[in-house]
Amino acid sequence: MRVFHELTRRSGIHGVPHPVRRSTSDKLGLVGRHVAGLATRNPFVGRYDAMVVPHPRKPDGVEIYTDELRAALGPSTLILDSGINGTPLPGSRNLDFFTSAAGAVHARAADDRGITTALQELTGVVVPTSALLAREVPKHLRLRALYRALLKRHGIKTVYVVVAYFHQHIVGAARDLGIRVVELQHGAISPFHLGYSYPGRPAVADQPDELWCFGDYWTDVAELPAGMRTEVVGAPYLPTATAKDPKLAVFLSQGTTGHGLLQIAETVAKAHPELTIQFRLHPSEHAADYTMPAGVELSTGGNTLDLLAQATYQVGVSTTALFEGMALGCRTAVAELPGHEYLAGPIARGHALLLTTPEQLTDAPVCPTPETYYAPSRIEQLIVGAAS
Template identity: 75%
Template sequence: MRVFHELTRRTGIHGAPHPVRRTPYDKAALVAKHVAGIVTRSPFPGRYDALVVPHPRKPNGVEIYTDVLRATLGDNALILDSGINGTPLPGSKNLDFFTSAAGAIHPRTTDDRGIGAALEKLTGVRVPVGAILAREVPKHLRLRALYRALLKRHRIKTVYVVVAYFHQHIVGAARDLGIRVVELQHGAISPFHLGYSYPGRPTVADQPDELWCFGSYWTDVADLPAGMRAEVVGATFLPAPGRKDPRRVVFLSQGTVGAELVQVADAVAKEDPDLDVVYRLHPSERPEDYTIPSGVQLSTGGSTLELLATATYQIGVSTTALFEGMALGCRTAVADLPGHEYLDPAIARGHAELMTQPSDLRQAPLCPTPEIYYAPSRLRLATEQPQ
């Protein structure tokens, strides 16, 4: 995944998906939090049956993907929530000091066995694969050993994790000990997603046993690794559709294509001045990232889901919010920008329209079967009946 992000950034196809920006003061404060956390947020004391690793993003302070799961498990669950790239949940524990320290000492580069040269020959772009390996492999091995000790200490029976492909040291530690690992879906899955798509379903190391999905669409849209089972548990976090504003169009930004999508928003606003065109930033973006045209309204506060609940049209590229908007009754257009292939299956089903020119917006369809993307929640039942 890190090689892919470097490759797309260096080619200019995509920008940074979730840029992390820290001032020198921010960095110093983070180090201080790490040191204090060794004592105040250590996960080793106590005894738990389950480990939950939430998502770092928390709209309005709520981590929507594990909210019901954590309530169901109650005091039996150890909540391990990093504060490195977000605000940890109250009462959660972390190993942030060790996470940062594990990657601090490593060789500058290592032999990449010709992978970098082969990738450059194929794409024309040089990616420092050797340097990435030199940093990430020692970090993974150190953290894997640490988490093995943690899991043994508590005799954990099940690990629940969001974004497992960025927590492979935790997944690997659990697999070393024969502990069941469940990943909770957090975003769009497609044949182009390197975290989930393994054509032919080969055996892949350090993968969860189960993937709990929002709806049936996600269970077979990509080839999961061999031995990884998909199960529909539904979603708990979508609000009810609101009263629709017939003029409201919401553009759903993301860092990879935001600069280009702003131009599409400008074109739509000029094509039909009667529309109320709203440009909604991704949580990892900032207003200063873009120059917003005069006919477009910038939206940063409040809830994206509540905004979509009142919108008639939505436009984006590959963001998960497009599927959420379908479930909330939005007519869906997909901008013809890099990454639109994520929505190809939905477009083929007639649930969305590929927008190649601004006038295409008026033909954007409604999704007649939103439950295939977001089914009613079955999470409590799935938790009570482990496989």
């Protein structure tokens, strides 16, 4: 995944997906929290039966992907929530000190077995794979051993994790011990997503046993690794659709394609002066990176899902919010930018429109079967079924 992000960024196809910027004071504050966390958030203290690793993003302070799961599992669950790229949940614990330390100490060079040269010959782009290997492989091995000790200490029976492909040290530690691993879907899955798509379904190391999906659509949209099975868990976090503003069109940005999408928003504003065009940044983006053109408003404050519940039109490229907007009754248009292939399925089904000209926006369809993408919650049934 890191090599892919470097390839697309260095080639100019995409921008940085989740830019993180820290001042010197931010970094010092992070070190201070790490040190304090050794005493106040030590996960080795206590006894737990299950472990949940939530998503770092928490709109309005709520981690939407595991909120209902954590409530159903109760106090016998260890909530392991990092504060490195977000605010940890109250009462959660973490190993942030060791995570940062493991990444800070690495070899000066690593043998990449000719990967850099092969990638350059194939793509014309130089990616420093030897530096990535020198940092990431030792970090993985150190953290994997640490998490094995943690899981053994508590006798954890099930690990629930969001974004498993960025927590492979945790998944690997659990698999080393024969512990069941469940990943909860957090975003759009497609045949082009390197975290989930393995054509031919080969055996892949350090993968979860199960993937709990929002709806039926996601269970077979990509070829998962061999042995990984799917369940539909639903999506209880979506708000109820409200009365629609017939003039509101929301453009859903993301770091990889934001500037190209803003240019399209400007052309749509000129073609449809009767519409209110709002440009909504991804939570990891920075407003200072954008200058709004005439006819386009920067959407600030509030919750993106609540905004989509009010909007009549939505436009984006590959963001998960497009699927959420479909479930909230938005007319959906997909901008023809790199990554639009993620929405090939909904476009083929007539649930979304590939936007090739700005005039087409008002022809965008409403999805007639939103439960295909976001089914009612089945958390309780899945937990009870696993326990029995």
